[in-house]
Amino acid sequence: MKNTTRYPRDWQWPGDAKICVSVNMAFEDFLRASQVTLEKTSNKIDHFSLSYSDYGWKSGVYRILDLLDEVGIKASVSTNGLAAERHPEIVRLVADAGHEVNAHAWANDQLMRDDDPDAELAEIRRCTQVLTQATGGTRPVGWVSPGSAGSANTLGFLKAEGYLWNGDDASDDLPFLKDTPHGPMVITPRVNIFHNDYAMWIQGKNPPQVIWDGFKDTFDELYREGERGSPKWTELTLHFHMAGRPTLIPTVRKCLQYARQHEGVWFARKRDIAEHALKRLGGAKA
Helix, strand or coil: CCCCCCCCCCCCHHHCEEEEEEEEEEEEECCCCCCCCCCCCCCCHHHHHHHHHHHHHHHHHHHHHHHHHHCCCCCCEECCHHHHHHHHHHHHHHHHHHCCCEEEECCCCCCCCCHHHHHHHHHHHHHHHHHHHCCCCCCCCCCCCCCCCCCCCCHHHHHHHCEEECCCCCCCCCCCCEEEEEEEEEEECCCCCCHHHHHHHHHCCCCCHHHHHHHHHHHHHHHHHHCCCCCEEEEEEEEHHHCCCCHHHHHHHHHHHHHCCCCCCCEECCHHHHHHHHHCCCCCCC
């Protein structure tokens, strides 16, 4: 179908889908504090805050995986190396269910620096090894830095270590290629910010309804663009220790069931999206 919008990129999804929908989960662990705390304790480890994140492996993961089974969708899960080291049985459960396990640095409250490339490369290799072992031998091909806060060296290191895609970007509605010293990296931009459980529910202190409102409005607008020959992509982000709580599950179910009601929707993991982008774009730059 001819593109009748002003968006300049010529794009197609498999099966000429009008829209791509993905689910990105997050399995995170922390050294000092998670995203939620009752009192600021900058001078010590925040034990309550760490217990908040423990909900993910103790309870939340099972509820989210059950929901994905219910709606028949395979997802990606951004996984800290520390979480995989401490709870390899959870990572194996996710992988055995057919979901993609991608890397999410070592600990979610520890960021890499531009001026310490040796430490970053060592962390990438350590995460890769731990995740490969935890999944039973499936090597991760995707990487998202905590907070998408990668360094100036991240893309080059990832490409050299055999990674396919990176999600530390928010500049487009579709994947694109970015050059590195070791070849092109597929960039899968953050199309999930406005239906991200952390940003919109926990950090935003909004009722769960705001995620449904944002997802539906985004889906409807992009679906119309797809009908006009300019297909796009949107994503729902679910942290095991946040969206895995019973409060948010009905909203997530509503979002995914709504997308399921439409024809011409490609439900894909990030790996599937990146592989399609690499095939479609070849060696072209962004």
